[in-house]
Amino acid sequence: MDKTARIAIVERAKLFAGLPLETLSEAAETAQVRVVDKGDVVFRQGDEAGHHFIVAWGRLRLDQTTPDGKNIVLRFMGPGDLVGSVAVWRKVPYPATPLAVEETRLLVWSEVRMMELMQAHPPLAMKAMNMMGGRIEELQERLQQVATQQVERRIAATILKIAGQSGRKTEAGVEIPFALSRQDLAEMTGTTLHTVSRTLSGWIDEGILEGRRSSHLVICRPHRLVEISEQA
Amino acid sequence: MDKTARIAIVERAKLFAGLPLETLSEAAETAQVRVVDKGDVVFRQGDEAGHHFIVAWGRLRLDQTTPDGKNIVLRFMGPGDLVGSVAVWRKVPYPATPLAVEETRLLVWSEVRMMELMQAHPPLAMKAMNMMGGRIEELQERLQQVATQQVERRIAATILKIAGQSGRKTEAGVEIPFALSRQDLAEMTGTTLHTVSRTLSGWIDEGILEGRRSSHLVICRPHRLVEISEQA
DNA sequence: GGCACGATTTGAGGTAACGCAAACCTTCTG
DNA sequence: CAGAAGGTTTGCGTTACCTCAAATCGTGCC
Numbered sequence: 001m002d003k004t005a006r007i008a009i010v011e012r013a014k015l016f017a018g019l020p021l022e023t024l025s026e027a028a029e030t031a032q033v034r035v036v037d038k039g040d041v042v043f044r045q046g047d048e049a050g051h052h053f054i055v056a057w058g059r060l061r062l063d064q065t066t067p068d069g070k071n072i073v074l075r076f077m078g079p080g081d082l083v084g085s086v087a088v089w090r091k092v093p094y095p096a097t098p099l100a101v102e103e104t105r106l107l108v109w110s111e112v113r114m115m116e117l118m119q120a121h122p123p124l125a126m127k128a129m130n131m132m133g134g135r136i137e138e139l140q141e142r143l144q145q146v147a148t149q150q151v152e153r154r155i156a157a158t159i160l161k162i163a164g165q166s167g168r169k170t171e172a173g174v175e176i177p178f179a180l181s182r183q184d185l186a187e188m189t190g191t192t193l194h195t196v197s198r199t200l201s202g203w204i205d206e207g208i209l210e211g212r213r214s215s216h217l218v219i220c221r222p223h224r225l226v227e228i229s230e231q232a
Numbered sequence: 233m234d235k236t237a238r239i240a241i242v243e244r245a246k247l248f249a250g251l252p253l254e255t256l257s258e259a260a261e262t263a264q265v266r267v268v269d270k271g272d273v274v275f276r277q278g279d280e281a282g283h284h285f286i287v288a289w290g291r292l293r294l295d296q297t298t299p300d301g302k303n304i305v306l307r308f309m310g311p312g313d314l315v316g317s318v319a320v321w322r323k324v325p326y327p328a329t330p331l332a333v334e335e336t337r338l339l340v341w342s343e344v345r346m347m348e349l350m351q352a353h354p355p356l357a358m359k360a361m362n363m364m365g366g367r368i369e370e371l372q373e374r375l376q377q378v379a380t381q382q383v384e385r386r387i388a389a390t391i392l393k394i395a396g397q398s399g400r401k402t403e404a405g406v407e408i409p410f411a412l413s414r415q416d417l418a419e420m421t422g423t424t425l426h427t428v429s430r431t432l433s434g435w436i437d438e439g440i441l442e443g444r445r446s447s448h449l450v451i452c453r454p455h456r457l458v459e460i461s462e463q464a
Numbered sequence: 465g466g467c468a469c470g471a472t473t474t475g476a477g478g479t480a481a482c483g484c485a486a487a488c489c490t491t492c493t494g
Numbered sequence: 495c496a497g498a499a500g501g502t503t504t505g506c507g508t509t510a511c512c513t514c515a516a517a518t519c520g521t522g523c524c
Binding site: 064066067068070072074086087089090092095096119122125126128129130132133134135136137139140142143144146147148189190230 | 306327351364462
Binding site: 183198201 | 472474
């Protein structure tokens, strides 16, 4: 990966977006590159947090295992997303495990490097706070959903959010361009894979979705899904 | 409130804890004071976010209203807690309404004042990120609870957390020193007031709790409550 | 290219928790 | 002090969703 490519990636990251070229350049130069194969993890929940990561290409699923062995999917992450930084700043172990659902390339900064960058470029700290604030808002929204809405609405809202983050327009509708299993959706919405399967089957029968059996989901009638996610 | 008192309050706030006296002093000098009567709000969800607040005395309940009119309690806040800052930094409207459950006194900084403080005292930004990270962790934990655990465990865990934050030891056990209604607990755990009432009644019968009918809750057998919150 | 494995679908039955409703108690108000 | 208002308790019927179970279908591996 040459320097121009790195700068392009750094620039796309929300943490660096809009900052002066000098900052981007320094960030790009101090980063290392790491490739993670599909199915491998970037680090594991409980590891000591020593590095900041930004996704360059690919996609990660952020998993959290509970003390009693259950698993929940916190979010999917794609190009530009920041991974691990919250734990590094807080000096606590990584609270979750990012697993590559496709081959993924990341830029990596050590704790010290990133600290130096931030001290040299103060707007970075503001950006970082902004991003963390966004995570807080997202989590509050999901908490509210899981606490008050019934399963069908939560599944609809979750699919729409993923489509909004990563969806691609095709002739048939909006496609989610990576394997998103029923189990994944169940672990994101706090339900079981059976309920997700039943619900999606219904929507496929109604022509709202396409994608029985593991192919990538396609949302044919997004507006209908919005209605379901907002229905009383 | 004289300057020494203000400094004491500022020092107790997690945002300023451990910082040099010079920083504390400047923070204390630039703060204004605001008193909010029981039942009144500090600001309202949706208001433009222009001020940072720190609780000096008293207690706030942070409420969020959903588009379809349901209410959830995000958290209770007491002395030292920071209110509203996430929204100010993100330049978005306040996402929730802090309501005083008892008479509460706050220190207030305008957006500009706090920005100046942060620029003059860089460690403040680090502290702020740390605090936001703590909120993220807390929210992830609650999300995991609501998504995977059954109601009884969630109620037990919620009571224990509140007791840990605000509880006071008495002869009878650990007392929660403010009015915490069944409705509040329901809106924190994502259930109904009926289910909370039934559950607490059971625990009171078993001698785990005291506090039928609105008096302050007292946890007589905290260890038993921990067991319930961890039970498979 | 056949076989095994994992993902998905679908059915049937059970239950935790909800929703409604009514009674009860405490506190505030005039 | 009576009445009203708000929080709480409790019963009962309902249901959304889970759990268990089995069949089915892709898909990857040798």
